[in-house]
Amino acid sequence: MGDIARAEGGLLVTVRRSKGDPHGAGQTIAIARGRSPETDPVEALDAWLRTRPRGAGPVFTQVRTNGAVSSHPINAASVVRIVKTRAHAIGFTGEMITAHSLRAGHATAAAMAGVPLDRIAAQTRHRDLAMLVNSYIRPAASMQVTSSRYLGL
Structure with missing residues (x-):
């Protein structure tokens, strides 16, 4: 989960590689906190992190049809x-x-x-x-x- 860092007022997300960055130079994107808990991306991430398996690995993992959360990336x-x-x-x-x-x-x-x-x-x-x-x-x-x-x- 080293691709997401907490910063004052939100998060810094590092995208390691993308279609626009095929050589993997990486880019960091700031994501500001939302104005209300229902729309706050930081709160949403925190809620997900309380749900997903703990430890290293992909941030966003699969949720099985039975509701079980796996450690496999989406x-x-x-x-x-x-x-x-x-x-x-x-x-x-x-x-x-x-x-x-x-x-x-x-x-x-x-x-x-x-x-x-x-x-x-x-x-x-x-x-x-x-x-x-x-x-x-x-x-x-x-x-x-x-x-x-x-x-x-």
């Missing part, structure tokens, strides 16, 4: 299944919901909240701002982030 298919299950539980029915939706949803919500694009890109680890704007920030956010809102027309 895989990409598990992440997709978890995201779809949770989305359906709160009323989303679209098949377009994927694990990728989490990244795009973060980018869209951040843009709608007025977070500057360079800060969103740093969080989502996008090097190409055009890709971030055109592919990740959903059209629903377009009215919130358009510069024409500030022209006084």
Whole structure:
């Protein structure tokens, strides 16, 4: 679990290797505490760590159909299944919901909240701002982030 460190105000998560970092240079991402216990990612992680098997190993491990938590890491298919299950539980029915939706949803919500694009890109680890704007920030956010809102027309 050396990939997650506690910091004042949240967590520092190190991603050792990713599609955008095939040589494994690694990147550290800050995750701030939430404003309420129900949405606090630090609290959610702490609750999970109280559930998963103790000791070294992957942070996110499999939960068997009988509810038993194993020490085996989850895989990409598990992440997709978890995201779809949770989305359906709160009323989303679209098949377009994927694990990728989490990244795009973060980018869209951040843009709608007025977070500057360079800060969103740093969080989502996008090097190409055009890709971030055109592919990740959903059209629903377009009215919130358009510069024409500030022209006084």
